[in-house]
Structures are given as C-alpha cells and as structure tokens.
Amino acid sequence: MTETEKENLLKLVIEEFIPFNKLIAIRVASYDPLVLTIDNRPDLLGNALRQMLHGGVIASLLDVIGGASLIKRYLDNNEVEDRSQVAEALSRTATIDLRIDYLRPGIGERFTATAEIIRPGKRVTVIRMSLFNEQGTLIAVGTGTYTV
C-alpha cells in the first residue's frame, strides 16, 4: 500500500466506521506524523458560558488517537491486502485503561491531538497523547494502555 492508500484507509476507519467519532466529527488531519482534529461546536461544550470543550470530548479524542496509532503501526508494519484485515486487527484492539490530565480550560476553535507510543509491546502497548488548541496551547495530556 502507498502512503496515500494507508492514510485513506485510516481516514475511513476513524472518520466513517466508528459511529461516535462521526457524531463528534473527529478528523484525520495527517497520517505521518499522526494528527487528529476536532472542531469546537456548540453541542460539544461542557460549559456554554465559558465556551469550554467538554472533558468527555477531550477524553474521547485522546482515546481515539491511541487506537488510531495502533492501526497506523499495523498498516506500517504489515503488508495489508484488503480492508477486512484492518477491521480484524481493529477488533482485537482494546483500551485497557486511560488517564487524562486536564491542564487548562478547553477553550479554542480547533483542537489537535498527537500521540507517541512509549511502550511498544507485543501484547500491551502504552501510548501518551497531547491535545492542543489552534494557538498551540497544551490543553490536556493522556496515557492509555491498549491490548493488541
């Protein structure tokens, strides 16, 4: 698969196949390095007066970029022939635990998530994630443990 094919496949999985990702409109902004984004919307707020993104939306985006990192690693390390392989790989992936540190109020128009695999295990992978607003302010960080 070419890089573009891999990006398109990841987009399909993250943006189309996972219903809740679609509801909150998570987007794959870049494949390598992997970047996900979410645009602020009135119905995603946790505090309407202060225009702050809901903590659950932040947790969702950070969890999703963890899973997306695992799919990307799978695509990069395997000769993928068709989509069913990816669906199969995805279905064997599960979040074991997820921790979010909310550092600053979730104020902004577009939020960007990045991730780094810090324990690349065969059975268990640990990933650290960061969430920024469009001004580059670090809003939240997270750590997730995943089985693969």
Added chain:
Amino acid sequence: MTETEKENLLKLVIEEFIPFNKLIAIRVASYDPLVLTIDNRPDLLGNALRQMLHGGVIASLLDVIGGASLIKRYLDNNEVEDRSQVAEALSRTATIDLRIDYLRPGIGERFTATAEIIRPGKRVTVIRMSLFNEQGTLIAVGTGTYTV
C-alpha cells in the same frame, strides 16, 4: 430546598445546561443515591459490528457523575437560595485528572453510573465511579480528582 427541588435543580444542570450531556442524552435517574444513565444509541457506538459503546462515551458519563456528585454535595451542605449560586459553584469545579479502567465490552441497552466520594477534601476531592449495563455487569470503573 426540598429533596425534590434539589433533584430538579441537579437535573436542570446536568441534562439541560451542559450541551454535550444533552447531545449524548445523559439522564439523572436518582438523586440519592446519585445515579446517572445513558441509553445506547447507534451514534454512540465505538464498534458497530459488536454493538459496543464507545470508550469516550463511557469516559464522559464517568466524568459527569463525578461533577454531579460535587454539585449534589454542594446542594446537600448549603442553603441554596437560587440557581445562580449553583452555577457559581459549578464554575469553580474542574476535573484535574480522570482515569478509566475498561473492564468488559460496553455491550448493553442502558448504562448506569454510580459514584462514591473517597477523599472529601476542601480543595481537592477524589471520586470513584462505576458503570454497569442493565444486567448489572460491571463495564468500567474510574477515579477522578476534582478541585472545588
């Protein structure tokens, strides 16, 4: 305030004032003990084939019951005259960190969250939460640290 007035006020805050709670339809099912629920819906799934609730929805509900526990404690411990006091109290509340352990697949029709304050500090409160499906299966547990 009577118990019913307090419950109605909490319902208003949780179900109406917080936009994202409304999007995913979080409900206050009981005031004392505090119980929140969420009904499964096609657009809340993380895995459509296996009909599993998205991990971000689980994290959201657990975060929200943490905050709701703080509002309930505020209502129970203070003579609240009007809603603006509660809005004021709420705006001083923030999640510092949140940890979720995903124990079993989020399969079910209705999910129920309960919470217990395990560190009732003046400045920092730690709360443990649990999420069950309608058959009483424990799906996830969480711990949140909140400032008040």
Added chain:
Amino acid sequence: MTETEKENLLKLVIEEFIPFNKLIAIRVASYDPLVLTIDNRPDLLGNALRQMLHGGVIASLLDVIGGASLIKRYLDNNEVEDRSQVAEALSRTATIDLRIDYLRPGIGERFTATAEIIRPGKRVTVIRMSLFNEQGTLIAVGTGTYTV
C-alpha cells in the same frame, strides 16, 4: 498442594525471594483472603514530625499485593509440583501501570493491604488495592494493570 503449602510458598516468594520486600518487611498475613501487612518503622517515614509513612512505601505495598494476587491465582488454578514453576510464572508477570490515590495521611502502627481482581484477563489483569491502618482507616487505594 494443600492450602497451607500454598500459603507457605507465597510467603517464601513475597517475604524472602524479593529483596526489597525484605528491606521494608512486607508480610503475608493471610492467604485467603489475601492480606499483606507492613509495620511502621522510623526508617519508612516520609515525614518524621508527623510520623507519616512515606508515599513510596504505600505504593510499594500496593504494587506487591497486586503481584501477590496473581501468584495466588496461579497457585489456586494450577497443579503446582515444585517451586521452579512459581518462579517461572512470577518472572512472566510484570506491572504495566500503577495508580495510587493517597486519601489520608499514612499514620498508624501497622498497615494492611487487600486486593481484588477486577479484570481477570488471560493476557492483562487489572487489580484494585486498598491500604488501611490498624484502626481500619482507609489510607490509600490503588489500581494496577499487570501482564501475566
């Protein structure tokens, strides 16, 4: 193996084979239910004026009871013939992540830890632990994720 033989084997592993457990004098007080204890000592304090147990000692005891729970489960579920099997099982066990909530000052003469397996996975097990002083005051709780 009889219950007593299993208890003696667990004692040997926890109290004798693991050097740091010996340094801080962790004891197996009961096999079923599993209970570990540690006695307060001047050199285990984090705050000598206030006679508080060091947070690292609390973390250590909670981590150890997580590992001990896994060994106990192994002993209960397998026909163990000799010690080398247990050593082998132990060497495949590792803590992936550990989270401690410090709820109250670690004041007391004897600290008691208990544990509960909340996600009994084949590859990944999640365990919740609690630490009490001799008056039954809950001092700290923890959650650990382990590979097995």
Added chain:
Amino acid sequence: MTETEKENLLKLVIEEFIPFNKLIAIRVASYDPLVLTIDNRPDLLGNALRQMLHGGVIASLLDVIGGASLIKRYLDNNEVEDRSQVAEALSRTATIDLRIDYLRPGIGERFTATAEIIRPGKRVTVIRMSLFNEQGTLIAVGTGTYTV
C-alpha cells in the same frame, strides 16, 4: 539565597530529613535542572535473578522528585530566610495521586529521575516525571497530582 544555598537546602530536605529517602539513598544530583538519582543495590531489587529494580523503588523516586520540584519552585519564587519556612511549606505539600507507567525492566546501575511541572496551579500542581538508567534508557514515566 544563592543558587548554592538553595541546592544545599534542597539536599538537606530530600537526603536527610525524609527517613525513607535516606534508607534507599536518594540523592540530589543537580538543582537546576532538577535531577535525582538512586544507585542500584542488592536490597532494592524486585527480581534478584534478573537484577531488576523493584517497582516500588521506582514509584518512590518518581514521587520524591515530584515533591522536590515543588520545594524547588518554592525556593525559586520566595525569599526564604530560614529552614523552618521550607519545613512549613513542605508540610503543606501532599501527593493526591500518582501514576506510574513501567516501560522497560529496571535494569541498570544508576537511575536518574527528571520532572516537569505541566499544570502549575496555585492549589493543585500536576507534574510529569521520567526515570532513566545510566545508558539513557527510559525505564518508567509517571504523573503526580499534588496540593501545595
């Protein structure tokens, strides 16, 4: 206070005043940037065969560098006249929660911890820590939430 006086005061607090730090021989290797070290010793092992540092020792060192970061910040931001002020500041500091991710086996001769304040709150501070061996291998990372 000069930089050297501040470093000496921090050394005194971390290396001498806290009994358990003394037992496991935690050292302040550098004040700015703040670096703590611990030398491997037979009685600090969790697995004698594989010569691995005990997970509780790792958790201890990471917790201690979190607290040390708070003392350093206090020394840097206040005109400290005498030691009793620092003791007073220290006694108001407490770990709320601590999370450790064990990334690789704790193999090495000298372990080095560094820390970064990621949420510099007035009431609650969140700190991320890292632990390396003498070859620069990242062994563990942690996140702690502290009241000040």
